[in-house]
Amino acid sequence: MATSKIFDDEPGLWNAFQQGDIRAFELIYRTHSSMLLSYGRRLCSDHDLVNDVVQDVFVEIWTRRSTLRDLHTIKYYLFRIVRNKLSKLRASNLLVAVDEDDRMDDEQLLSPSIEFLITQQETSNDQAVRLQQAITKLPSRQREAITLAFYHDFSNEEIAGIMGINHQSVINHLNRALTFLRDLLTSQPIVAILIGLFL
Structure with missing residues (x-):
């Protein structure tokens, strides 16, 4: 900081x-x-x-x-x-979780690190939009783990502490999220780079 x-x-x-x-x-x-x-x-x-x-x-x-x-x-x-x-x-039932159709705008989904990688790889705007849309399809816990890792640059240990789960669960959430993104966006080299950062 x-x-x-x-x-x-x-x-x-x-x-x-x-x-x-x-x-x-x-x-x-x-x-x-x-x-x-x-x-x-x-x-x-x-x-x-x-x-x-x-x-x-x-x-x-x-x-x-x-x-x-x-x-x-x-x-x-x-x-x-x-x-x-x-x-x-x-x-206490006072909080409504984010619904599948009630997500942040596409611009807010991408972290600076992902934007940087996309720029570096010279991927098209269309590919960037596809990646953003794919992230919105992740289950909430996987999406949260990806957000904390990419957008806020927390380590796996820190993510575990924030989410109140163990270290292995963080790794599982990230691996499943990245596998989903890879399968959904197999033509995009950016996904391979993201996977390389975590595996």
Whole structure:
């Protein structure tokens, strides 16, 4: 994560935040809020509810900042809190999961890394659209794992922690997703590159 020049590194940023530095809090918010909103909207079709949950997370961490412990990374911590809150709402039947026909716009489905690979391979716009459409056809857990891996660059261990599953389950979800994409898009070299990143 890029930090401002006034903070040496992420631990320094987190420490300043814990001490009540409003600039540190603002930087954490600016850096992570849009990613959290994007991730939450893939888990829940009620985007207003996702907005509220993300705002609540930032209010909560500011209120409890002095009691929060050191963490793996700020990004990992925030993703895990958002997912836990949405999971609790789902358990209370207050959250509606994303339906097959209620997905994000195609532009939002592709991660920067996938876009970069597509550009590098000079694949056509048509192929890029086909890949985006294929990702929307994945089961929700596989789609979530692919999103966390490609869009947010989390490791398998981090994905396991965020999703609340074990490491092997993450590997299984990613392998099944990539196998599905390979079978659906056998003519696209981009899929072979994606598979090579994980296998």
